[in-house]
Amino acid sequence: MAVKWLDAPEDHDYAAAADYLSLIGEDHAVGTTVAALRSADSTLRKAKDILRAARLDLLPATNARVKGDLSKIDSGKKLSPILLVRGDGVTGAALQIADGYHRVCASYLTDEDTDIPCRLVSWQS
Structure with a gap:
């Protein structure tokens, strides 16, 4: 089955991203980075490439x-x-992966070549 995607992230995704990023970045950088994510255009990236670039393990289907x-x-x-x-x-x-690690893993388990719509920005200062 093909993975279907919303056109834009949900509002609560940005709050979740800010919570996670606050663990690894300063408040000002987190705020401006999340603002940049809100205004960024969507791009497509493969599930396998996202996991590899993030250096994260694939979570199992039992998670x-x-x-x-x-x-x-x-x-x-x-x-x-x-x-x-x-x-x-x-x-x-x-x-x-500021928000969506589990969705990336589920997409990978469905098809590792799944194109995932994402918002991609650099850290803002």
Whole structure:
């Protein structure tokens, strides 16, 4: 079954992204980065490439959140696009999945070549 996507991230996704990013960034940078995510255009990236760039392991289908997203995919419900903060090839900083890690994993388990709509920005200062 093909993964279906909403046209834009849901409002609560930005709050979740801010919560996560506040663990690794300063408040000012988090605020401006989340604002940039809100206004960024969507782009498509492959599930396998997102996981690789983020240096994250694929969560199993038995993970409760992944299982929930797989159920949504099976029932034809649309998933919210992913929010990403670009890593740095010079310093070796990994891509950050600010919101949507479980959705990426569910998409990968459905088809690793799934094109995932995402908002991708660099850290803002």
